[in-house]
Amino acid sequence: LLWLVVVLSALVQVGVVHWQRSLMQVWATEDARRSQLQQEHSRLLLERGTLTAHGRIDQQARKKLNMTEPDKVQVLSK
Template identity: 45%
Template structure:
């Protein structure tokens, strides 16, 4: 009976130790994953900010007035006069 009782205590003690180590491991893993999550959320927020900035910049660069200004100043383009227009007949 004492052998069974001692064996039972040893098994229970082993179970308690395994359980404690599992808690320590799980807590550590949870902290590591929480850190990774925070870093990923920060990167997401930075990418969203960059996307919004780029969308605003795209809108500014693609505005009709901006395109016309670049065409006039850098490409020396102008609206053709009536004498510069050529009509191409349909076939």
Template identity: 45%
Template structure:
């Protein structure tokens, strides 16, 4: 019986050590994944900020007044006079 008790005690010690190593590994992995999550959330927030800035810029560039100004200044366009207008009949 002493041999069986000794083997049981060694087996229990090995189980405790394996369990402790598993806890250490799991804790380390959890910390690594948490750090990656924080970095991903930071990148997400930076991309959202950039998207909002670009949407505001798009709105400013596509405003009707801005388009009309560019058409007049750079393309030399103007509103046609009544004698320059041509009506196309519908079929």
């Protein structure tokens, strides 16, 4: 009976170690994915900042829409 308990305990131990290693492998895969997504997010934030910079918007408006500064500016007050 004691041998049976020892063998059963060893089998449970092997199962738990295998399960833990499987979970660690899944965790490592997901952590790598998280890191990749974080890098992509940072890159996209930088790209958005570049695309929405005021100088770039002004340049695009002048180039694509042929917009210019007005010749005469009249300010009306109350």
